[in-house]
Each structure stands twice: as C-alpha cells, then as structure tokens.
Amino acid sequence: MIERVSRAPKWGIWALCVAVAVGLQVAFASSESFPAGLDHTFSDPIDDFGRWQQSARRTNVLFTGFFTPLSDMVGWALDTVESVLLWVPWYVLPAAIFVVVARTKGWVVGLIPAAVMVYPGLVGLWEVTIDTFALMIISVSIAVALGVPLGVWGALNTRVEKSIRPVLDAMQTVPAPVYFLPMLMLFGIGRVPATFATVIYALPPVVRLTTLGIREVPPAAVEASEMFGATKRQTMTRVQLPMALPTIMTGVSQTIMMALGIVVLATLLGAGGLGQEIMETLSQRRTGRGFATGLAVVAIAIVLDRLGRALAVTDRSKLPGRKVMAGAAVAIVGLTVFGLASGITEFPEVWSVKIFDPIDNGVVWIRDNLRWLTRGFNDLVVADFYVPVRDLLTETIAWPVLLWIGTFVGWRIGGVRLAVFSLSMMVAVGLIGMWNQSLDTLTQVVAAVILSVAIAVPVGVWAGRNPRVEAFLGPILDALQTIPSLVYIIPAVIFFTVGVVPGIVASVLYAIVPGIRITALGIREVPAESIEAAQLFGATRRQTMLGVRLPLAAPTIMAGINQVIMMVLAMVIISGLVGGGALGFAAVSAVKRSDLGIGFEVGFAIVAIAMILDRTTAAVADRLRPVAGH
Amino acid sequence: MKRLLAVLLAFALCAAACGGDDDDSSASSGASDDKPTISFVVNPWTASALNVQVAAQLVESELGYPTDIITIDENEAMFTGLADGTVDAVLEIWPSGITETEQSFFDDGSVVNIGDLGAVGKIGWFVPQYVLDQRPEMASWEGLTTADAGAYFATAETGDRGRFLGTDPSYSQYDALLIDNLDLPFDVQFSGSEAATVAELDSRAAAGEPVLMYWWTPTAAVGKYDLVNVSLPAFTPECGASGAAADADVACDYPEDPIFKAVSAGLADKAPDVQAFLEAFTITNADQLEMLPAAEIDGEDVADVAAAWIEAHADVWSAWVS
Incomplete structure (x- = not known):
C-alpha cells in the first residue's frame, strides 16, 4: 500500500488533514462537549430491567425456572467442595495433590505443589484460601467443560468458529467488572455470580487453543485412524483429542491465570475469600500481610497449574503400578480417618509465621525518606503530562477535530474499514455521554503505555540477546502477573498520592510482562543469517541492532505493544479504586452502587477504546511485517 | 515407586504429630445439623464487621445456628439479597444512605427494619x-x-x-x-x-x-x-x-445517623429465636470505640476482637439470648 502512494501526494494528504482539522477547530471552537444525544436511550431501559428483576426474581419463570435453580446448583457445588476440603484434616489436601502430581511426574516434582499448598496455612490463611480454591476449582471446571466441546465444535465447523471468534474477542477485551453487574442481577450476590463472571472472563483461551490443537493434528493421523475403520467419534476421542492435549492444556493454564485475576476482584460481588482478605488488610495498611495474602493467590496458581499438567499426561506406560496407587489411596483414606478421629481438621495455629511484617516497616521507611522522589514523580506526571493533555483533549480541541483526526489516522493505517469502524465507535461513545470521561481515561492509558513501552522494549531486547537475563527475569515476571495488583496499589497510594499515578504505576507493572516477553521473543527469532550477513558487511553491533534486529523484530514487538495496551485497559477499574477517576471510577461506582445503566455505558466506552486501539495497533503490526519482494 | 508411599506416610505422620495439639473449636461450636445457616451481611468498614462478628459468634455459640458472613457494599444488590433471602440480616444501615429504590424494599415488606443498633454515626x-x-x-x-x-x-x-x-x-x-x-x-x-x-x-x-x-x-x-x-x-x-x-x-x-438493623422478611419463620436475638442486639458508640482501635490500628483479626468483647461483656449480651 505504501508503494502505491508517491511522496508528494502523501505529504499533500497530511497537509489536507491538518487543514481540515484547523478548519473544524475554528468552526467549532466555542461549541460545547460532544452532544450526548443518546444519554438515556440505553441506560434507562437497562435500569428499568434492573428494577424489574428485583421484584421479578421471586415470581418470574425466567428466574424461578432457570437462573435461580442454576444459581442454587452452582452454590451447592461450591459449598460441597469447600465443606469437604474444610472437613478433612488439613494435610489431606497437600497429600492428595502430591499423589496426583507424583503419579505422573515423579515424587520430587510432586513435593513442590504439595509444599506450596501448605504455605497459606503457615501464614494463617487456610480457610480463606480454601474458599478461593473451591471457587477456582468450580469456575475452571465449568470453563473447561464448556470450552473444550466448544473448541472442538469450532475446529470441526469453520462457520461455527467464525461466529464464535468475535464473541471471544469481545469477552477478552471487555474489562471483567463489566460482567459483574449483569451477574449480580441474574444470580444475586455472593460466590455464585463471582463464579459465572470468572467463567466468562476465563473461557476464551481454552476454546481458542482447543480449536488450534485439533486443527494442528496431522491429517495423516486422522486418515490412518479412519482407514482402520474408526468412527468420527472414535477418531476424535482416541486420536485427535489426545494428540491435541498439550495445546489444550496450554489453554487451560491460561484460563487458570485469567480466572485468578478475577477471583480477587470478585470481592466486589461479595465473593469473600482471598480478595476480601486483601481488601481488609489493606484498609488496615498492613502491606506485609496483604503481600502474604497475595502470595496465597500465587500458591493457588502454582498448585492448579501443576495439577492440570499432571492430569493431562496420557502416556500410561510411565504411570506407577496399580498397587502403588491403591496403596496411596488407602494411605489417604487412612490419614483422613486418623485425622478425623483425633480431631485434627483446622490448620494448627501454632504454626503461623509472620515473615512479611518487615514489609510494613519498609513501606513506612519509603514513605518517610523517599517522598521527594515519589511525590516528585507523581507531580511531574500529573502536572506536566496528565492535566495538560486531558485539558487539551477535553477542553481546548473541539470534538469534531478529534473525530476527524481519529478517522483520518484509521484510514491511513488500516484503510476504509478501520476508518469507518473508529468513527462509528467514537460517535457512539460520544452519543451515550461518555466522551470526556473516555478522553480522560485515554490520557491515563497513553501515559501508562508510554512508560510500559519505555521499560518493556529495552528490557525485552536485553533479555532477547542474553538468555541469562531472561532466565533471571522469568520468575519476577511470573510473580508480577499473578500477584493481585491490589496488593501493591495501596502502598502506591501512600508513596504517590490518591489520583491517577498509583493506577498508572500498577498498570505499568502489570503490562510490562507481556511487553518484555514478546519483545524478547521477537529479538530471538531474528534469523541468524540476516545477522551474519550484516556482520559480513562490517556492521557494528550497534548497527546490527538498529539496522537488522529491531526492524526484523518490529512486527512481533508491535504485537507486544498491542498486548501492553490491552493489559493497561484491563487495569482501568483498579485505578478507579485509588482515585484514577474517569471511566475507572465510574465502573467501580456502578458496581458498588449496583447502577446497571451507567455500568453498561462505561463498559461500552472501555470496550470501544480497547477495540479501536487493538485494531489500530494490529494494523500497524501488519504494515511492519515484511512483504515478499519488499 | 515405593518411595512415593514412604514420602506420603512420612509427611502425614509429621503433620499428624505436629498438628495433634490443635484445638477442636470447630466441633465445639455447638452448631447442630438441623438448624439452617444464618447469613449476615458485612459492609466494607470495620465497625460493620465487628458488629456482625459479635452477633454471629453469639448466634453460633448461644443459639446453635451455623453462620455465614458475606461482604458486600451497601447498595441495592444487598437489599435484593435480603429480599430474596440470600442473606438474612444486616446490622449497620445508615439512614442517610437509603435511596428511593432501597426504601421500596421496606415499603413492600420484603426487608424489615428491626430497630436501632444503638450506635449513632x-x-x-x-x-x-x-x-x-x-x-x-x-x-x-x-x-x-x-x-x-x-x-x-x-x-x-x-x-x-x-x-x-x-x-x-x-x-x-x-x-x-x-x-x-x-x-x-x-x-x-x-x-x-x-x-x-x-x-x-x-x-x-x-x-x-x-x-x-x-x-x-x-x-x-x-x-x-x-x-x-x-x-x-x-x-x-x-x-x-x-x-x-x-x-x-x-x-x-x-x-x-441513628444506625439501624434490618432482616429478611423470611427470618421470622426460618429462625424466630435469631430474629428475637437480633431485635434485642445492641452495640453503642462506646462499644464500637472499645473494639475499633484493636482492629483498625493494631491490625488484630476482627473475629478475635469481637470474641474478646463477648468475653468481657457477658452481662450485656446475656439479656439478648434469654
């Protein structure tokens, strides 16, 4: 596309863009903010529905015949799992985890998740961890039970796959709290709506990767199976599914990670568990305790991940003999009976350790000694970037100018389709009355993305060049991705101040993870021949990096930046909990006050921003990709 | 693979030996199987958690019902939950926060105001x-x-x-x-x-x-x-x-704000003795201020703080359970 437009017209087109923008600015300079013509068009009926369901849930057949029984069923499953886990002596769960994992992976590997499972008990969080563990088991089970068949169906039927894909895209871009309100309406309060919200948020990876896994099974294997007279069902269950299992399991572990991200926030729905514990300890400013609680979430992640991998091994020859397994089963039953008979069920309190309390002193030290640095950074970001840019977008520049620029940029980058898409999304956001709040949030998102990219790309390049650096960063990145951001966002308020900065800092910490990983991948995948060729022509290291590695890795790095943007958007709601204002606060407020109509509008605005940025960055990545003959 | 068994047994023996001195408090809670679970709402501030802990611990130990505590914001969803019986009682409603929609739950009788808590906010x-x-x-x-x-x-x-x-x-x-x-x-x-x-x-x-x-x-x-x-x-x-x-x-x-207590309309049939207990249940500003510093400043567990208050004030709460 670039080639078709020669230089002079290209310059002329941008000049035209600026001229139109200036013209619009002059014409609309004194106009008010975007006319919110549809401010109540959607929110009022939704509010009416909310009010209707409050009285209807006890009488209407939709509730009494469907949602309420469904809710009761899931509630019963949650209660059962939880009460069984709390009824058996505490050591039975780690022992059972050990047996399941050791069965396929050997006993050394089995000891790791078993020991990790003991950790929450050691820091005095046994019961709340079991709460969350039960919620995770049920949600992930439902997600897998729905996701694998859906993925198989998609793999077998292209039309089904095509219709599922946009829904999955939407599910992944919509910030999870947007689901919270409908869940509250349909299932009431507590752990049941939390379960369904978690399932929706965590479903996409398992569906996608199941479809991918089945598609990747070599056709020869399927043909061979059919040649031996296997039915379609037999081919699926005996050949395709087992061969696709590694890919499906990757999807399941991603689903587990997504689910963990949401069970903590589900405290807004009354789900209790570790999320509630984190919120309470942070209100008491016990940062160390909050950190310890966050690690309990990480512990659940490790245990579920290892359990999933262990269960997925199908190579029967490597399994221990029946006698050993029967022995292990008897041992567990024996231990249970022994524990129950001697009255051991709860985790012994005497074992509780308080290893994280020094963190509290660290927070106080930073508060008292590094204020010049943290507050200086805060005021720099707020006074020199956030406030001027926000005011520029919401007050100085007239809204038609922004519409024009957005559409024009969309057209230049992604053609007419992207232009039309961006324009219609922007107009819709304006019409429902979310224009200024969206621009405010966009300003914060841009600040977070700039900082994230400034950190992630250099670090990613370094890690891509140096395997030792990458190995060192691995566990740190894992921890950043699994520790609930609530744990570090409240100390961020103490260091910076209530406002946009704690949210930006938390978004950066969360978003640099995929940024670093994908950049490192891109750098590593640059073909060795290209680099050798460059060196042959006498290029210096610096020249090789700037002239060969970075350009060749650019499409992958752009995909990483795309992920960074999506992660930052996922954190918008968190920033609303610490003074970020705009859409984040509106989302928090809608959930906390069960304000369905506003919740819908905020959700739509966040999704619109996400989709515009997603498609624009994807289009940029496409254009960076070297075309044959380029 | 015999090692697998050996490790398992060693692990279990150690756990059982070390854990043997555990108190059996869960067995002594006196909750009998045939009584329904009473669900309390806690709103996300400490005083609310303390009131509910005192009430829930007494309902368990004195009246013998199992209890459950759900934390949720003071919003319409909470009232919907009370109205449909998902939760039974909320002990700290601030009158200044009642919205029109929330008032409608009192008007149609699905949520019942059972009197002032005693504390004035x-x-x-x-x-x-x-x-x-x-x-x-x-x-x-x-x-x-x-x-x-x-x-x-x-x-x-x-x-x-x-x-x-x-x-x-x-x-x-x-x-x-x-x-x-x-x-x-x-x-x-x-x-x-x-x-x-x-x-x-x-x-x-x-x-x-x-x-x-x-x-x-x-x-x-x-x-x-x-x-x-x-x-x-x-x-x-x-x-x-x-x-x-x-x-x-x-x-x-x-x-x-004279803070008041409310229950689901169904509680009177589900557990009349709990209803009577909650009607009598009173926590004053002085009581709250006695408990709050331990929880909010010293970071003690609200359940422990409430238990200490119960321990010290048997003369106060014995009247609620008679």
Whole structure:
C-alpha cells in the first residue's frame, strides 16, 4: 500500500488533514462537549430491567425456572467442595495433590505443589484460601467443560468458529467488572455470580487453543485412524483429542491465570475469600500481610497449574503400578480417618509465621525518606503530562477535530474499514455521554503505555540477546502477573498520592510482562543469517541492532505493544479504586452502587477504546511485517 | 515407586504429630445439623464487621445456628439479597444512605427494619488537628471560602483549587453539592475505596501535609490521626438534605445517623429465636470505640476482637439470648 502512494501526494494528504482539522477547530471552537444525544436511550431501559428483576426474581419463570435453580446448583457445588476440603484434616489436601502430581511426574516434582499448598496455612490463611480454591476449582471446571466441546465444535465447523471468534474477542477485551453487574442481577450476590463472571472472563483461551490443537493434528493421523475403520467419534476421542492435549492444556493454564485475576476482584460481588482478605488488610495498611495474602493467590496458581499438567499426561506406560496407587489411596483414606478421629481438621495455629511484617516497616521507611522522589514523580506526571493533555483533549480541541483526526489516522493505517469502524465507535461513545470521561481515561492509558513501552522494549531486547537475563527475569515476571495488583496499589497510594499515578504505576507493572516477553521473543527469532550477513558487511553491533534486529523484530514487538495496551485497559477499574477517576471510577461506582445503566455505558466506552486501539495497533503490526519482494 | 508411599506416610505422620495439639473449636461450636445457616451481611468498614462478628459468634455459640458472613457494599444488590433471602440480616444501615429504590424494599415488606443498633454515626468533613494549629479558622466551613484556603489544600491534580478527598462511591455522600452550594474553591477527588482514603491520610499525616476529607465517627482513625470535624451549616430537616436523595440545593451538614438493623422478611419463620436475638442486639458508640482501635490500628483479626468483647461483656449480651 505504501508503494502505491508517491511522496508528494502523501505529504499533500497530511497537509489536507491538518487543514481540515484547523478548519473544524475554528468552526467549532466555542461549541460545547460532544452532544450526548443518546444519554438515556440505553441506560434507562437497562435500569428499568434492573428494577424489574428485583421484584421479578421471586415470581418470574425466567428466574424461578432457570437462573435461580442454576444459581442454587452452582452454590451447592461450591459449598460441597469447600465443606469437604474444610472437613478433612488439613494435610489431606497437600497429600492428595502430591499423589496426583507424583503419579505422573515423579515424587520430587510432586513435593513442590504439595509444599506450596501448605504455605497459606503457615501464614494463617487456610480457610480463606480454601474458599478461593473451591471457587477456582468450580469456575475452571465449568470453563473447561464448556470450552473444550466448544473448541472442538469450532475446529470441526469453520462457520461455527467464525461466529464464535468475535464473541471471544469481545469477552477478552471487555474489562471483567463489566460482567459483574449483569451477574449480580441474574444470580444475586455472593460466590455464585463471582463464579459465572470468572467463567466468562476465563473461557476464551481454552476454546481458542482447543480449536488450534485439533486443527494442528496431522491429517495423516486422522486418515490412518479412519482407514482402520474408526468412527468420527472414535477418531476424535482416541486420536485427535489426545494428540491435541498439550495445546489444550496450554489453554487451560491460561484460563487458570485469567480466572485468578478475577477471583480477587470478585470481592466486589461479595465473593469473600482471598480478595476480601486483601481488601481488609489493606484498609488496615498492613502491606506485609496483604503481600502474604497475595502470595496465597500465587500458591493457588502454582498448585492448579501443576495439577492440570499432571492430569493431562496420557502416556500410561510411565504411570506407577496399580498397587502403588491403591496403596496411596488407602494411605489417604487412612490419614483422613486418623485425622478425623483425633480431631485434627483446622490448620494448627501454632504454626503461623509472620515473615512479611518487615514489609510494613519498609513501606513506612519509603514513605518517610523517599517522598521527594515519589511525590516528585507523581507531580511531574500529573502536572506536566496528565492535566495538560486531558485539558487539551477535553477542553481546548473541539470534538469534531478529534473525530476527524481519529478517522483520518484509521484510514491511513488500516484503510476504509478501520476508518469507518473508529468513527462509528467514537460517535457512539460520544452519543451515550461518555466522551470526556473516555478522553480522560485515554490520557491515563497513553501515559501508562508510554512508560510500559519505555521499560518493556529495552528490557525485552536485553533479555532477547542474553538468555541469562531472561532466565533471571522469568520468575519476577511470573510473580508480577499473578500477584493481585491490589496488593501493591495501596502502598502506591501512600508513596504517590490518591489520583491517577498509583493506577498508572500498577498498570505499568502489570503490562510490562507481556511487553518484555514478546519483545524478547521477537529479538530471538531474528534469523541468524540476516545477522551474519550484516556482520559480513562490517556492521557494528550497534548497527546490527538498529539496522537488522529491531526492524526484523518490529512486527512481533508491535504485537507486544498491542498486548501492553490491552493489559493497561484491563487495569482501568483498579485505578478507579485509588482515585484514577474517569471511566475507572465510574465502573467501580456502578458496581458498588449496583447502577446497571451507567455500568453498561462505561463498559461500552472501555470496550470501544480497547477495540479501536487493538485494531489500530494490529494494523500497524501488519504494515511492519515484511512483504515478499519488499 | 515405593518411595512415593514412604514420602506420603512420612509427611502425614509429621503433620499428624505436629498438628495433634490443635484445638477442636470447630466441633465445639455447638452448631447442630438441623438448624439452617444464618447469613449476615458485612459492609466494607470495620465497625460493620465487628458488629456482625459479635452477633454471629453469639448466634453460633448461644443459639446453635451455623453462620455465614458475606461482604458486600451497601447498595441495592444487598437489599435484593435480603429480599430474596440470600442473606438474612444486616446490622449497620445508615439512614442517610437509603435511596428511593432501597426504601421500596421496606415499603413492600420484603426487608424489615428491626430497630436501632444503638450506635449513632455522624458523617462529616474532617481535617487533622495540625491543620487547625496552622489555620484555626478552618474549624468551620466559613474558613474554607477564600481562594487562599483552596490553594492551601491544592494538589498537582486540582491546580489552584483545593482538593476535597471524597470516598468510596457506595457510601452516602453529597460533598460536591455542598461545595457548589456553599461556593467553596474546592474540587472533589474520589479516593474510590476506604483503603485508598486511609493510605492517603496516613501519607499526608506522616509529612504534616494538609488534607480535607470525608470521614465519619465512630472510627479509630479519628483518635489515631487526631481528626477534627469541620463544622458545616447546621443540619435541619428543611435544608433539603435527606441523604442519598439529597436535593440539588443541599447546603447543610450531614445529619446524625441513628444506625439501624434490618432482616429478611423470611427470618421470622426460618429462625424466630435469631430474629428475637437480633431485635434485642445492641452495640453503642462506646462499644464500637472499645473494639475499633484493636482492629483498625493494631491490625488484630476482627473475629478475635469481637470474641474478646463477648468475653468481657457477658452481662450485656446475656439479656439478648434469654
């Protein structure tokens, strides 16, 4: 596309863009903010529905015949799992985890998740961890039970796959709290709506990767199976599914990670568990305790991940003999009976350790000694970037100018389709009355993305060049991705101040993870021949990096930046909990006050921003990709 | 693979041996199987958690019902839950926060007001004492009207206007209206959560920086940070303020809130003795202030703090269970 437009017209087109923008600015300079013509068009009926369901849930057949029984069923499953886990002596769960994992992976590997499972008990969080563990088991089970068949169906039927894909895209871009309100309406309060919200948020990876896994099974294997007279069902269950299992399991572990991200926030729905514990300890400013609680979430992640991998091994020859397994089963039953008979069920309190309390002193030290640095950074970001840019977008520049620029940029980058898409999304956001709040949030998102990219790309390049650096960063990145951001966002308020900065800092910490990983991948995948060729022509290291590695890795790095943007958007709601204002606060407020109509509008605005940025960055990545003959 | 068994057994023996001295409190709770579970709502502030802990522990130990505690914001979803019986009781409703829709649950009888808790809350504007040491005139709203007063509380985000620190959006509040109607040079910045408000207060107080914020009594923070309630024009029923349904022209202080208790309409049939107990259940400001510092400042577990209160006040609660 670039080639078709020669230089002079290209310059002329941008000049035209600026001229139109200036013209619009002059014409609309004194106009008010975007006319919110549809401010109540959607929110009022939704509010009416909310009010209707409050009285209807006890009488209407939709509730009494469907949602309420469904809710009761899931509630019963949650209660059962939880009460069984709390009824058996505490050591039975780690022992059972050990047996399941050791069965396929050997006993050394089995000891790791078993020991990790003991950790929450050691820091005095046994019961709340079991709460969350039960919620995770049920949600992930439902997600897998729905996701694998859906993925198989998609793999077998292209039309089904095509219709599922946009829904999955939407599910992944919509910030999870947007689901919270409908869940509250349909299932009431507590752990049941939390379960369904978690399932929706965590479903996409398992569906996608199941479809991918089945598609990747070599056709020869399927043909061979059919040649031996296997039915379609037999081919699926005996050949395709087992061969696709590694890919499906990757999807399941991603689903587990997504689910963990949401069970903590589900405290807004009354789900209790570790999320509630984190919120309470942070209100008491016990940062160390909050950190310890966050690690309990990480512990659940490790245990579920290892359990999933262990269960997925199908190579029967490597399994221990029946006698050993029967022995292990008897041992567990024996231990249970022994524990129950001697009255051991709860985790012994005497074992509780308080290893994280020094963190509290660290927070106080930073508060008292590094204020010049943290507050200086805060005021720099707020006074020199956030406030001027926000005011520029919401007050100085007239809204038609922004519409024009957005559409024009969309057209230049992604053609007419992207232009039309961006324009219609922007107009819709304006019409429902979310224009200024969206621009405010966009300003914060841009600040977070700039900082994230400034950190992630250099670090990613370094890690891509140096395997030792990458190995060192691995566990740190894992921890950043699994520790609930609530744990570090409240100390961020103490260091910076209530406002946009704690949210930006938390978004950066969360978003640099995929940024670093994908950049490192891109750098590593640059073909060795290209680099050798460059060196042959006498290029210096610096020249090789700037002239060969970075350009060749650019499409992958752009995909990483795309992920960074999506992660930052996922954190918008968190920033609303610490003074970020705009859409984040509106989302928090809608959930906390069960304000369905506003919740819908905020959700739509966040999704619109996400989709515009997603498609624009994807289009940029496409254009960076070297075309044959380029 | 025999090692697998050996490890398992060793692990179990160690666990059993070390865990043998565990108390069997779960067995002694006296909860019998045939009694239904009583679900209490806790709202996300400490006093609410303490009240519910005292009630729930007594319902378990004295009346023999199993209990369950659900934390949720004070919003319409909570009332919906009470109305359909998902939860049975809430012990700390602030009358100033009742919205029109929420009132409808009382009107149609699905949620029942079972009387005052005993504690009287007061929402208001608060500053730390060190602010008044520097600017004594700020003890009253009249001292906040000048541009200079705004600049004193300004932050990077509010520029030359003062920053008023708003709160969790589910709490009842109309500070932005008050600021407008009293024509004060302030902007409301919502902290978004109580955790963020407390973190901000802690950080400001440590450096002696000024802060003007939404807060309420009874709370331990008032004592810990030496917070003073800024006086606003006195509350009168006529000045237009009725909590969440505040008129746009409200220009007076928050009213005193006689906190009350409410239960699901179904509780009277489900567990009449629990209903009677909750009707008699009383926690005063003095009781709350006795428990709050341990939980909010020393960071003790609310269940332990409540248990200590129960231990010390058998004379008070024995009347509720008879």
